[in-house]
Amino acid sequence: MPEPCPTAASEFAISTDKDRLDRELIHSFLTRCYWAKGIPKETFDRSIENSLCFGLYRGDQQIGFARVISDFATYAYLGDVFVIEKFRGQGLSKLLLKRIRAHPNLQGLRRWSLVTRDVHGLYARFGFRPIQSPERHMEIHDPEVYRGKRSRQHGKMHEQKHSGGRSRRLPS
Template identity: 60%
Template sequence: MAHEWKRDNYIISTDKKRLDIEVIHNFLTTSYWSPGIPRETIERALEHSLAFGLYAGDQQIGLARLITDYATFAYLADVFVLDAFRGQGLGKWLIQVVTNHPELQGLRRWVLFTKDAHGLYEQANFTPARYPERLMEKLDVDIYTRSVRQEKE
């Protein structure tokens, strides 16, 4: 069931039918965390995630995507607000809505990665990893650009 929150002329909705894949792809493909990401990858990721679209009227202006089991764990990813709409507290509101979602209460662990938005997430009680020495990853940093190069060959 989709949820919706309103503030002034803005709406946050979990209705996947409202998502504007073109807006999301245009932003994510140029972001530092997913350069060159294929549209099909974004579509598949959104299909299997809880997506929070941020809208000014019918125009999508932001997103937060959550990968979760709804019981113990949530990974927050692909958070953005388009440049023209920044500076209005919309990112803070988006994170508040995500972390206060009624179906996500009682989770033991939330995680995210950020290069430059630590202050935003600290306002929602995110902290550096308590045990960073326990964190491991399997990372393929150029998978999207390599896939594009391979398709052209």
């Protein structure tokens, strides 16, 4: 069910109805952007099914998107946020983020995170800050996974160091 946005003449709406999403538009955008370049359709479909998705609409036309991955109790990851170029510069990203942060299922969470190389100022308006203790955070990042390859780091056998300098090979 679309939720009207408080804009001039309620021109824009945000909905969490996955049936309303223009999956072709979203996949086309994501497959060309820096953070999901080349994402296979099957992977994209699984990501939609396992996320709380927010579509931004002008009438029946989808013009933006974001999704949240969460346990709805302690943590949320915000990802795949975009507004199509034609509609940028109108404050619609702010509108989308405001609605996401206000969603009833996402209240009282201890931690939110996102990964971005741009628009840090936008996210800062909604409380996001650089990681304060990066030494406490770890990740596995495989930039080759969408190309059907595994990076050298993930494709070879991993070694686990034991006392005495010996190592044992473990399958990856």
